[in-house]
Amino acid sequence: MDSLPRPAPTMRLDTMYHRLPPELVRAILLPLRDDRSSLHSCLLVGWCFFHQAVRLLYKDPLRWIPSSCEEARIVNRNTHDSPFMSGMSDHQIFSVLESKSYETFGLLIDTLRKCVNPTAQQPQPTVPYVQFINKLRTAVVTADFMREIVPHCPYIDHVEWAKTTKEIDTLVLDWYRQRGGNIRSAIFLSFQTLPTQVSTPGASNLRSLRIHNTLPRNPFDITTAESFNRIVLAQPRLEAFELATSSPQTLPVIGPSLIDALIKHRKTLTHLTLRTYVEHCEFTRIEQLVNLQLLDLHGAGGVNDENMIQILRGCPHIVHLDLAKTKITVKTIQELSKMYRPALTTLLLENMMKLSTENLPLAGLAEKCPNLSFVDISYLRTTAYDVHALVQHCRNLEKLIMHRLKLVEAVDLFFILNSCPLLSFLDMVGMNIAPQKHTLVETHHLRSLILLECKGLTDSLTIPILRTCERLAYIDWSSTKITLATIAELVSRPRLSLKEVILEGIHAFKSTNSIFPLARLAATCPHITHLDVATAHTTSEEIRCFIMACPRVQTLMLDNCLDRISQDQFKGRDDSVWDDLPDGSMAGLTYLSLRGWDVSDKCRARLFERYSGLHSLFFYGGLDVRPQVGDD
Numbered sequence: 001m002d003s004l005p006r007p008a009p010t011m012r013l014d015t016m017y018h019r020l021p022p023e024l025v026r027a028i029l030l031p032l033r034d035d036r037s038s039l040h041s042c043l044l045v046g047w048c049f050f051h052q053a054v055r056l057l058y059k060d061p062l063r064w065i066p067s068s069c070e071e072a073r074i075v076n077r078n079t080h081d082s083p084f085m086s087g088m089s090d091h092q093i094f095s096v097l098e099s100k101s102y103e104t105f106g107l108l109i110d111t112l113r114k115c116v117n118p119t120a121q122q123p124q125p126t127v128p129y130v131q132f133i134n135k136l137r138t139a140v141v142t143a144d145f146m147r148e149i150v151p152h153c154p155y156i157d158h159v160e161w162a163k164t165t166k167e168i169d170t171l172v173l174d175w176y177r178q179r180g181g182n183i184r185s186a187i188f189l190s191f192q193t194l195p196t197q198v199s200t201p202g203a204s205n206l207r208s209l210r211i212h213n214t215l216p217r218n219p220f221d222i223t224t225a226e227s228f229n230r231i232v233l234a235q236p237r238l239e240a241f242e243l244a245t246s247s248p249q250t251l252p253v254i255g256p257s258l259i260d261a262l263i264k265h266r267k268t269l270t271h272l273t274l275r276t277y278v279e280h281c282e283f284t285r286i287e288q289l290v291n292l293q294l295l296d297l298h299g300a301g302g303v304n305d306e307n308m309i310q311i312l313r314g315c316p317h318i319v320h321l322d323l324a325k326t327k328i329t330v331k332t333i334q335e336l337s338k339m340y341r342p343a344l345t346t347l348l349l350e351n352m353m354k355l356s357t358e359n360l361p362l363a364g365l366a367e368k369c370p371n372l373s374f375v376d377i378s379y380l381r382t383t384a385y386d387v388h389a390l391v392q393h394c395r396n397l398e399k400l401i402m403h404r405l406k407l408v409e410a411v412d413l414f415f416i417l418n419s420c421p422l423l424s425f426l427d428m429v430g431m432n433i434a435p436q437k438h439t440l441v442e443t444h445h446l447r448s449l450i451l452l453e454c455k456g457l458t459d460s461l462t463i464p465i466l467r468t469c470e471r472l473a474y475i476d477w478s479s480t481k482i483t484l485a486t487i488a489e490l491v492s493r494p495r496l497s498l499k500e501v502i503l504e505g506i507h508a509f510k511s512t513n514s515i516f517p518l519a520r521l522a523a524t525c526p527h528i529t530h531l532d533v534a535t536a537h538t539t540s541e542e543i544r545c546f547i548m549a550c551p552r553v554q555t556l557m558l559d560n561c562l563d564r565i566s567q568d569q570f571k572g573r574d575d576s577v578w579d580d581l582p583d584g585s586m587a588g589l590t591y592l593s594l595r596g597w598d599v600s601d602k603c604r605a606r607l608f609e610r611y612s613g614l615h616s617l618f619f620y621g622g623l624d625v626r627p628q629v630g631d632d
Contacts, residue, residue, distance in 0.1 A: 025052045032056075058132035109145060116152040131155065138164055138172055139189075146171040157184040184208065185240075208240040208271075232261040240271035242296075254281040254302075263288050275299050283307045287314025294320040298348070301327065308332045312339060319343050324350040324376065330358045337364035344369045350378040350401070362386035366393035373422075378403035384411050391419040398445070399425040410434035410456055414464075417446065424448065429476075433457050440464045448474040452502075459485040466490060476502040478532070483508045491520040500530035504557065509535045516561075518542040522549035534559035534593070540577045553586045559618075560596035575603040578610075586611065593618040 025048050032038045033056050042053040110122075111129060118124035133153045139162035141150070146168060150156070161172065176183070185208035209231065232241060241262065243254065254274055259282050262269060266289045273296035274283075281302035286295075292315040297303050308328050312318075312335060321344060323332075333349075347369065349360070360382040366372070372394040378401055388411070391397060397420040410432040417423065418441050425448040433456035446469045451457050457480040465472070466489050475498065477486075487508055490496075501521070503509075509516070516536035522528070528550045538561050547553070562577075589611040599619045608614055
């Protein structure tokens with residue numbers, strides 16, 4: 001990390017790449033924001049690409065550092081789930097601290113230290129990396145990092161504040177005070193008492209505030225929740241507020257005083273998330289927040305039809321509406337079907353308890369909300385007619401989740417794909433699919449297709465999908481009736497973009513003893529990161545060829561895969577599959593499942609030694625996890 005490559009000074013500046021506008025180059029690089037290797041390669045394309053790639057690399061440099069801190073995992077998971085902060089921490093934070101991470105962290109510190117305190121022996125780098133840092137995650141930083149580096153990062157505007165050591169908390173508070181509270185957004189985690197600097201009027205200037213797992217001692221006592229109100233009132237420009245929890249032991253309480261505090265921001269507040277399962281929480285008067293664009297009441301136990309109808313009538317500009325796991329009935333959906341809402345693009349109704357027994361009127365809803373791009377109706381009850389009406393009216397659908405939707409009739413998969421040309425994600429787990437009736441037109445945008453346990457899914461449907469969906473990156477067709485014909489088509493396509501392939505328990509594995517061609521799959525899909533072919537028949541040679549040809553694999557599930565007819569050569573052991581593999585083979589492996597294999601203790605220890613990021617190893621007889629740092 002301290003030897004970041006830079007374009008050679010002799011590169012011509014009049015090439016096509018240097019004439020591209022910076023905003024266009026940034027749009028090109030954004031899909032690679034989590035691919036460190038590709039971003040490093042982009043640094044060498046030219047100065048225009050270099051300046052945009054280095055911003056993505058150093059926007060949050062600590063994200064490349066694995067962490068064993070529990071708060072870090074909470075930060076990552078909850079931030080990823082938050083609609084209005086979904087882009088702030090969508091990288092993976094490993095649960096185990098690798099031995100290599102100390103070295104990586106040291107290299108990062110050395111690089112940034114040269115920027116803030118250059119010496120004759122260590123001159124200042126050409127690129128001022130500290131100028132690109134705008135995120136601070138306290139669950140990962142060290143005290144030295146806070147003292148030496150953070151004060152020299154003038155553009156930090158987002159803090160993910162997890163309760164860590166007293167020393168780091170003190171350093172962060174001092175730094176926050178010196179900045180005059182000039183931070184745009186913050187997440188607070190696991191605090192019993194929130195920092196007073198944040199709740200002092202005039203001392204903070206937050207636009208976005210998120211509070212998670214931070215509660216008074218008695219979460220059910222509304223009178224003790226005044227700290228939330230003080231914080232909200234202290235932010236004069238508050239645009240986004242979220243109060244939520246990921247722990248059932250700590251439930252946030254929403255009282256009249258908090259609603260009063262929020263209403264005082266009705267001119268600026270556009271994003272509101274109140275996730276709570278407490279029945280007696282207050283949800284009245286939210287309709288006074290007339291500028292709301294995002295409303296997330298996921299799991300809100302206290303919201304009812306009367307509250308929700310008032311909110312829908314009073315907040316006409318809502319773009320994102322999440323009512324998943326609430327207790328509202330079909331009455332609210334019928335009322336929404338009477339309102340023309342062209343602005344509504346996201347509607348999440350997953351597992352609404354009352355609607356699981358009543359038919360969801362999707363047809364009328366789709367007519368009034370024609371610009372929906374993301375719909376989740378998992379576990380609800382409706383009809384095939386309503387599903388087809390939804391995709392016919394909402395031509396801009398990009399993501400459709402119908403996980404275990406309760407339907408009596410079969411739905412037409414190809415009709416859905418043909419009706420939604422922009423569809424990139426489709427989840428139809430457990431649904432009944434009708435036989436082929438239409439010809440599948442070329443779909444350029446479909447990237448994820450999850451058809452786990454779908455009745456009626458056969459080769460006549462999967463083969464055309466593989467032939468026409470060129471951008472398909474993720475398939476889960478486990479426990480379906482597809483046969484070797486689909487497998488043959490899969491391994492014969494030229495250089496597919498597939499990265500995740502899940503075919504566990506398909507009919508082809510149960511009905512024949514033919515060897516699964518892992519080597520040919522690797523040649524067709526060299527960028528695979530997740531593979532699950534449990535119960536397939538294969539050989540050690542096929543497995544080794546796959547491992548050597550797919551260096552980016554992170555998750556590999558080969559349960560009961562070895563061909564037992566040819567296993568005598570192992571003399572009761574399956575260790576030799578992993579012997580003498582070249583360096584770099586699956587260097588990023590984190591999860592390995594070998595149920596049904598006969599792997600020795602020595603081999604398992606060698607696997608943990610070889611793959612430094614491996615934290616879970618399933619095998620015949622149990623589970624191994626990497627020992628935590630400091631364990632005996």
